[in-house]
Amino acid sequence: MNLFRKELKSGIKPFLFWTLGLFVLIFAGIVKSSAAMADGQFMTQLISKFPRIVIATMGMANVDIAQFGGFYAVLMQYVFVLTAIYAAHLGSGAVSRESVDKTYEFLFTKPRSRAFILSRKLLAALTFLTAYVCLNFVFSLLAVRQLALTEDYTALFARFSLTLWLIGLVFLSLAALFAARFRVAEHGARAGNLAVLGTYALAVVYDLLEKPGILRLFTPFRYFLNAEVIGGSISAFYALVCVALCVVFLLDAFRCFERRDLGAL
Amino acid sequence: MNVYRFEIKRTWAGVAIWTLVICGLLVGLIVGALPAFLESRAAVEDMLAQFPPAFAAAFGMQMDNLFSFGGFYAFGFLYYALFGAIMASGIGLNLFSREKREKCMDFLLTKPRTRSGLFFEKLLAAVTLLLLSNAAFIATSLALYQAYAPAPLLPERALLSASSLLWTELLFLAIGAFVGVFARRVRSVSGASTAIGFAGFLLSALHSLLEEEKLRYITPFQYFHAAKAFSEGGFEANYALTGAVITLVLMIGAYIRYTRADIPAL
Numbered sequence: 001m002n003l004f005r006k007e008l009k010s011g012i013k014p015f016l017f018w019t020l021g022l023f024v025l026i027f028a029g030i031v032k033s034s035a036a037m038a039d040g041q042f043m044t045q046l047i048s049k050f051p052r053i054v055i056a057t058m059g060m061a062n063v064d065i066a067q068f069g070g071f072y073a074v075l076m077q078y079v080f081v082l083t084a085i086y087a088a089h090l091g092s093g094a095v096s097r098e099s100v101d102k103t104y105e106f107l108f109t110k111p112r113s114r115a116f117i118l119s120r121k122l123l124a125a126l127t128f129l130t131a132y133v134c135l136n137f138v139f140s141l142l143a144v145r146q147l148a149l150t151e152d153y154t155a156l157f158a159r160f161s162l163t164l165w166l167i168g169l170v171f172l173s174l175a176a177l178f179a180a181r182f183r184v185a186e187h188g189a190r191a192g193n194l195a196v197l198g199t200y201a202l203a204v205v206y207d208l209l210e211k212p213g214i215l216r217l218f219t220p221f222r223y224f225l226n227a228e229v230i231g232g233s234i235s236a237f238y239a240l241v242c243v244a245l246c247v248v249f250l251l252d253a254f255r256c257f258e259r260r261d262l263g264a265l
Numbered sequence: 266m267n268v269y270r271f272e273i274k275r276t277w278a279g280v281a282i283w284t285l286v287i288c289g290l291l292v293g294l295i296v297g298a299l300p301a302f303l304e305s306r307a308a309v310e311d312m313l314a315q316f317p318p319a320f321a322a323a324f325g326m327q328m329d330n331l332f333s334f335g336g337f338y339a340f341g342f343l344y345y346a347l348f349g350a351i352m353a354s355g356i357g358l359n360l361f362s363r364e365k366r367e368k369c370m371d372f373l374l375t376k377p378r379t380r381s382g383l384f385f386e387k388l389l390a391a392v393t394l395l396l397l398s399n400a401a402f403i404a405t406s407l408a409l410y411q412a413y414a415p416a417p418l419l420p421e422r423a424l425l426s427a428s429s430l431l432w433t434e435l436l437f438l439a440i441g442a443f444v445g446v447f448a449r450r451v452r453s454v455s456g457a458s459t460a461i462g463f464a465g466f467l468l469s470a471l472h473s474l475l476e477e478e479k480l481r482y483i484t485p486f487q488y489f490h491a492a493k494a495f496s497e498g499g500f501e502a503n504y505a506l507t508g509a510v511i512t513l514v515l516m517i518g519a520y521i522r523y524t525r526a527d528i529p530a531l
Contacts, residue, residue, distance in 0.1 A: 021464070025467060025471065028480075029475070035475065035476070045312060049305060049311075049312050050302070050305055050309070051298060051305050053294070053297070054302060057294075057340050057341060057343065058340070074474065075474070078467050078470050078471070081463060082467060085463055089453075089456050089460075092453070092456070100452050100453070101452075102368075185453070190455035193456060197351075197459065204344075
């Protein structure tokens, strides 16, 4: 428990910093949404006349921003990106933080196995991710109250938050795997961040293709399509894919971490 | 010039890859989608005819600007700026926190060189790389403009518009350098630069979603607006000035700190 507590303590400051970003994005987005929705119908019709590539680069594919649900979905696309970066940061930090700080000799000479230490660190990272997603839910609820809308959006927010958590898990474990695989910590972190950037680019490509087909499997950002989540369902298949990817990545991360040569850099 | 040469040698490969990605994206967008985009004008005009004249008037004014090379160029700018910002803030962070990260600050600072000399060599290396990268970007833009834009051509406006990436990148270089100099420790350059770049991206997205004018003062991607440069032949002075002032202030702040900071014992 010592280790877990210490990890929580050292992670709280960055967590607050990231939470601030989330807070600004959600509050500014939702509170001001009424203005954007007012001419939303006009915009939606207008946008539908443009070629797909323009719609995709604007991040407005397959949604109706005249509805609050559609507007929220557009906003959530950006929250997904934010969360993915934070999750990657958490994942690679859990594995290579001690190497970067050159404190690995102090920790890994303690009478605990590497797997034990890594599992506690990852558990702390998971706690932060979960707290972050819960805050997303709470912020959304608080912000939407300012709008005095008649409908109840609690279920919608809960669905989006759940998908946010699942996608965050994938990026967290992927970044942990990269950090464990690469010998140089900075290279591992870079691979994790590039994975977020690359899959986001793929998500934009996904939007601009008429029939993306198998591409969906390669970009977690499109595992849960806006239309489905707004409509009230979360793809069970892709939820399982998320969990499966997470398990595979983490198992491999543990395997590599057990065998690697710990050292500075 | 040892520091200059060293920093260039250490950084050029990453910059070259980023430049290729940005130019590739530009070519892909223009070649792949510009013709379809210009053709969609008729459909949009048809739709506008069904709406009350007030709407159409508010929007119709911009039709010529929107359905042009410049209008389309600006659509992609969000993404060039995202990649450029990650690259530029990465360069700034990397160069100005290198000794701090590798815990060899004392090795560098005991050499017979003034701190301000070191700072300027590093800065010069960073600016050289950005200029080279942008030379490639601007050349690509102008070539595409020659090939795809309908007459009459306005090359000087295209040049100004393409240069908005350079100004944006210089701003992010200053942000990166500032963070690199002031942060107590930099754990991961790529992590911090991705966060900075995406912060700019998210602010820009938020701005275009909400269309709130005041928000633009904190939206670095929109200080130097590519579409405006194309349609009006200049940046909007107040935003461009904000960007320039922020860049200078951050750079001066980083300089003061770099030349005066106490170097912690290891």
